[in-house]
Structure formats: structure tokens, C-alpha cells
Amino acid sequence: MSSIKNRRFNIPQLMVLPTIIFILAVSVYPLIYSFYMTLHDWSLTRAEPPTFVGIGNYISLFQDSRFWYSFRTTVIFTGWAVVMEMVIGMTLALSITRNTRFQQICRSILLIPMMITPVVLSLMWKYMYNPEYGIFNYFLHFLKIEGPIWLGEPSPALPAVIMVDIWQWTPFVFLLLFSGIASLPPDVFEAAQVDGATGFQTFRNITLPLVTPFLLVALLIRFMDSFRIFDTIYVLTKGGPANATETLSIYTYKVGFNYFNMGYAATLSYIILVIITIASQQFVKLEGKS
Secondary structure, three states, X not given: OHXXXXXXXXXXXXXXXXXXXXXXXXXXXXXXXXXXXHOEEOEOOOOOOOEEOOOHHHHHHHOOHHHHHHHHHHXXXXXXXXXXXXXXXXXXXXXXXXXXXXHHHHHHHHOHHHHOOHHHHHHHHHHHOOOOOOHHHHHHHHXXXXXXXXXXOHHHHHHHHHHHHHHHHHHHHHHHHHHHHHOOOHHHHHHHHHOOOOHHHHHHHHHHHHHHHHHHHHHHHHHHHHHOOOHHHHHHOOOOOOOOOOOHHHHHHHHHHOOOEHHXXXXXXXXXXHHHHHHHHHHHHHHHHO
């Protein structure tokens, strides 16, 4: 009897075992192996086997001026993109929540950018930014203003790339915040109206505190996604011009697949992972407090 019970007890564990093995194979093993690579001078352009250097790659990384430049670019990109997405997403969510008549059609239209594949969307914006036949310079020319070379000059390149990210992912923030606002109890707002609270007072004292958990979730997801962005920037500028849009992910790609320095590229990847992990833990703590 006990053997039958043990057999029944082991069946669920056996059913889960393939999933556990798959997760270990595609996530845990690459993490361990890539950390092993960070401890070696591992270049694909040399016939010699990898040389153990210990923390040498990490020391070189913190002395690398290009790493710090790409880190600065990543922080600027992430900061502007995420903040603008939060502000615009919140504004749209509040506006559409109040306008019940066109709510469904507005939601459908706003979600279109998020449905487009990032590569296709980036190519679309690349044509729009074209200095000769792009729509932006066309309107500037119509206003007798000389348009810049959006993706070919260092100064407008980063803001242009940030604009693409904002346009694509603001609908995601809007969707989360709209769901949060729609789930709030209407009794609280009715009581605020009876008490004579203005729209701003209602937002500051009721809506914002109640929707903060949704805001933090959107902030966490968008921070992680923006900090490691690769596809959009690679299609638009490949990190140029003059490394003006070179984020950490783009720099890591160049080190690994242009310069074939796999050990240093793995080190850069681990630094990105550590930064995102630490920042994510702080967001989770804030969410727990809220």
C-alpha cells in the first residue's frame, strides 16, 4: 500500500522533470558558462585556447572609457524614454477613462504601435527620418526650416531613437494604467465630488496613490526593457553616428561579434545583468511598500 502511495506521489514530480531540465538547459547553464567566459581572455581571432585572467576582464571594463560612455548613453535613453512613457501613458489613461463614449476605439488605435514588430517599426521610422524624402523634413521644409540629418548627426540621433521607443511602448504603459484606473472603486471618487474636491486634488490624493502599484509594475517592466534595448537602435543607427546611440547592449554586440572578444563581451553582459537585477529588486521593494 505504501509503495502505491509513493508511486502516486512521484508521478507529479516526474511530470515536472522535463520542464526543469529544459529551464536548466536554456537559462542556468548559459549563465554559468558565460560567467566562466568572463574569467578568460577568449578571442575567436586567435588559434590559442582561452587564457585564464581571473577578474582581469572586470578590471579592464571599469577602465574602459567606451564602456562608461555607452553606460551614460543607456542611462539617458532609459531615463527619458521611461519617464515620457509614464507621463504620456498616465495622461492618456486618465483622458480615455473619463471619455466612455470613444473608449473602445481609442484603446484599439493606441495599441497599434505595440503590435508592430520592432524591426518593422524601426524601418518605418528610418524612412520617416530620411533627410531627403522623410515626412519630418518634408514638413520642416514646408515651414521654410532646414531639417537635420536625424540619424546621421550625433546631436539629433539619440533624441530621434528615444522618440521611436516612446511611440512604440507608451501604449503598453497606457494599457496597464488604464486597467488599474478602471479597477478603482467608484465610491471613492463620488465621495470626493461630494466633498467638493477639484480634479487635480482627486488625482493627487486618490487616483495616484491607488494606482501606484500599477505604475511601479509598468516602471519596472519598461526599465528592464529599455536598459537592454538592442533591436530598435541596431536597425536605426547600429550605435552611430560617432557612437552617439551606442548603448551597453550595442557595445556588447560589437565587442562579441565585430571584435570577436568573447570573454570581454560576456563580462559586459554580466554587468548589464547585475545592474538590471539590483534595480529590479529596488522596484520590487517599492512595490511591496506601496
